[in-house]
Amino acid sequence: MTSTLRQSRFRIEGMDCASCAAKIDTAVRRLPGISDVAVSVATGRMTVTHAPESDLAALSARVAGLGYGVEPIETRRGAPAARRPPGDHARHDHGSCGGHAHDHGHDHRHGAGHRQAHDHAVPSAAAPDRQAPDGHDHAHAPSIGRWWQSRKGLTTIACGLALAAAYGVGKLVPALDHWAFLLALAVGLVPVARRAFAAALAGTPFSIEMLMTIAAVGAVIIGATEEAAAVVFLFLVGELLEGVAATRARASIQGLADLVPKTALVAVDGRTREVPAESLAVDTIILIRPGDRVPADGVVVAGDSAIDEAPVTGESTPRRRTVGDPVFAGTVNGDAALTVRVTAAAADNTIARVVKLVEEAQESKAPTERFIDSFSRYYTPAVLVVGALVAVVPPLIAGGAWTEWIYKGLAILLIGCPCALVISTPAAIAASLAAGARRGLLMKGGAVLERLGTLTTIAFDKTGTLTEGKPKVTDIVGFGTGEQAVLALAAGLETGSNHPLARAILARAEADGVSPAPAAGLAAIAGKGLAGTVEGRAVFLGAAAAAGERAVLPPEAATRIKALNDEGKTVSVLLVDGSPAGLIAMRDEPRADAREGLERLKQAGIRTLMLTGDNSRTAEAIARVVGIEPHGELLPEDKMRIVEELKRQGERVGKVGDGINDAPALAAADVGIAMGGAADVALETADAAVLHGRVADVAALVALSRRTMANIRQNITVALGLKAVFLVTTIAGVTGLWPAILADTGATVIVTANAMRLLRPS
Secondary structure, eight states: OGGGOEEEEEEEESOOSHHHHHHHHHHHHTSTTEEEEEEETTTTEEEEEEOTTOOHHHHHHHHHHTTOEEEEEOOOTTOBOOOOOTTOOOOOOOOOOOSOOOOOOOOOOOOOOOOOOOOOOOOOOOOTTSOOTTSOOOOOSOSSOSGGGSHHHHHHHHHHHHHHHHHHHHHHOGGGHHHHHHHHHHHHHHHHHHHHHHHHHTTOOSOHHHHHHHHHHHHHHTTOHHHHHHHHHHHHHHHHHHHHHHHHHHHHHHHHHTTSOSEEEEEETTEEEEEEGGGOOTTOEEEEOTTOBOOSOEEEEEOOEEEEOHHHHOOSSOEEEOTTOEEOTTOEEOSSOEEEEEOSOGGGSHHHHHHHHHHHHHHSOOHHHHHHHHHHHHHHHHHHHHHHHHHHHIIIIIOOOHHHHHHHHHHHHHHTOOHHHHHHHHHHHHHHHHHHHHTTEEESSHHHHHHHTTOOEEEEOIIIIIEEEEEEEEEEEESSSOHHHHHHHHHHHHTTOOOHHHHHHHHHHHHHTOOOOOEEEEEEETTTEEEEEETTEEEEEEEHHHHHHHSOOOHHHHHHHHHHHHTTOEEEEEEETTEEEEEEEEEEEEOTTHHHHHHHHHHTTOEEEEEOSSOHHHHHHHHHHHTOEEEOSOOHHHHHHHHHHHHHTTOOEEEEEOSSTTHHHHHHSSEEEEEOOTTOOOTTTSSEEESSOOTHHHHHHHHHHHHHHHHHHHHHHHHHHHHHHHHHHHHTTSOOHHHHHHHHHHHHHHHHHHHHGGGSOO
């Protein structure tokens, strides 16, 4: 029964491509008691779901027999296997207010509800040699660090030395030439042949190792021992290069986890002590000194400092953080000490969530990758058949020389090795996912990465997506009173309030260097505004309608209020002793890069729409500023309906929002993209996310997708093109075994190097 199943995790060394993972998967699934197997090339790990009585020692022996290092990773004892269907991501339920429909009634009873249901198997961002509290491990690199210390590295070096020695012996003692090269061949071929036969017994008879073994043995039989030894050495070199490339791709993700320091300073009774960062519990108070990396997500409880958030959000300039502000693991404290209360354990901090998402994404195959995997299953047996036909048919039908055509058939086996083809797609996708994560662009798998480049229409939410998500004071108008005086009186009334519009007024006063006027007798009038006594005068601040009930607004004020409302701004009227003294207008302003980001999408041939629940007047005002087609006063179901209508019209639709109120539309779109701060990116709601909160990053996602697909097409062309060329030249007798294996190894190197270009900034 599912409830009795257990999960065991293993670190696999020497697994460098999809064909390696497929061999391991096939072999392990054939063992008794195994329910499911998940093998990740990206992380170098295997997760096995099995019955409690399963023989894990036999499992390890089976994997080791295939030629891979295997090491169990401890998990929490007795923890049942968490069986979650593919793509069933736990969703966050965030209390949020979409739109910006404030009446400025100022009853000031705004409670901010924010709850998160984290039930992820999220890795710790701990050191590679340390086990995270939840049992997850981040040892992406092989357990042996340097390539020349790995099993494949040692075998390749031994084979190379044996081959060099054989050449020396052949020159010095020609009579021993054949036996010297046969010994050199054995040094490299025996491990390959063992893996080939182990894979065949475990259910994968048509492996790359089997092709190599048949070709090498056949070459010995027809007297080409020297070439056979050289071919095996070149094959081992090609495998080693694959391993180096795979390690580099893993290291790019490990670099994210390494942003989090290994230790933290815990503050207790005015003293500090150093503890492992992975041991920090929620609500622990920690001290972060100037220049230190932040060891955990948290909230500042004391201090004021500039934080360099570039490692996490990509922001180029440090941001001031003071009491009540969030800080994120992996960022760097600037000029002053901060005391921080931890809000997320190591297994659930920002960096750990990003790393986990990228790992899961790399394990999710794109349609192109699935096609290549399926194609390669038939391709390898077909190569064997073609090689056999080339070796047998010409001598039987046309009277060709057996030795000549067997040699050509063996060369075709080497040409047919599918290494370059199999690695062409996953290498590019892994590199792109890693490169995107480093720039704050997250995608849930190769399928999402592939779809992004095909989008023809992208619909944006307004509040918090195209705009900053918080109002700012845009206009201050005085009627016989100076603007600074109007601001000082309003700020006096709002002092101590947490209402978003109150915070906007206080922020403007601070920015302008205006001190709030001392106020007394403050009273919130529900649905209308706020009243009090300031400097001995009766002052009221509230909505225009409420102010009109208390005083006669002059035509000048009414005209100005209408004009400001037409610009999508919320207007508060200030009355002093029953007479209009001024106006304060506020609006949730567009993000600084909104217009530029939308323009980049249009240049890429993508239509853009705004779908918002805000009133049409505000939507149209913002749309004019940023240059987008507006649709206002929409309910969540209306947004979803518009997305579905666009899809029925043949459009490929992306939806960008905060992942909360837009959830139905995000789910309906071909690609849902969450936008927000690093502490809450609504990753579980959408297919992709941008951590920076920049509109231009949506265009960057599309560009990355298109670059990746172009890279994959180049890789497939190289992999198949070189094989086609050498197939013709081999049959024509121009090339032989050496060029054949060089073609395969060379194609693998070219494809891998081309994919690694995606790791560089565009």
